[in-house]
Amino acid sequence: MMRCPNCNGKDIGKIGTQNYYCWTCFIEMNVDQDKLTVHQVEADGSLSSLDDLFSEDERKIEW
Numbered sequence: 001m002m003r004c005p006n007c008n009g010k011d012i013g014k015i016g017t018q019n020y021y022c023w024t025c026f027i028e029m030n031v032d033q034d035k036l037t038v039h040q041v042e043a044d045g046s047l048s049s050l051d052d053l054f055s056e057d058e059r060k061i062e063w
């Protein structure tokens, strides 16, 4: 089961082939092999990376 690395929530929606969205904390996640890249969607629709906030371990996907 995939969990949000930010809030640890399970309320994850699939928005694309490799794109997921956390409905709890409103961040977008992209699957890159076995890791997540995490973005925050800004008010103007642009994405800012949150990868720096998480360790490699935290971004590792455990299905």
Ligand SMILES: [Zn+2]
Binding pocket: 004, 005, 006, 007, 008, 009, 022, 023, 024, 025, 026, 027
């Ligand atoms: Zn979340």
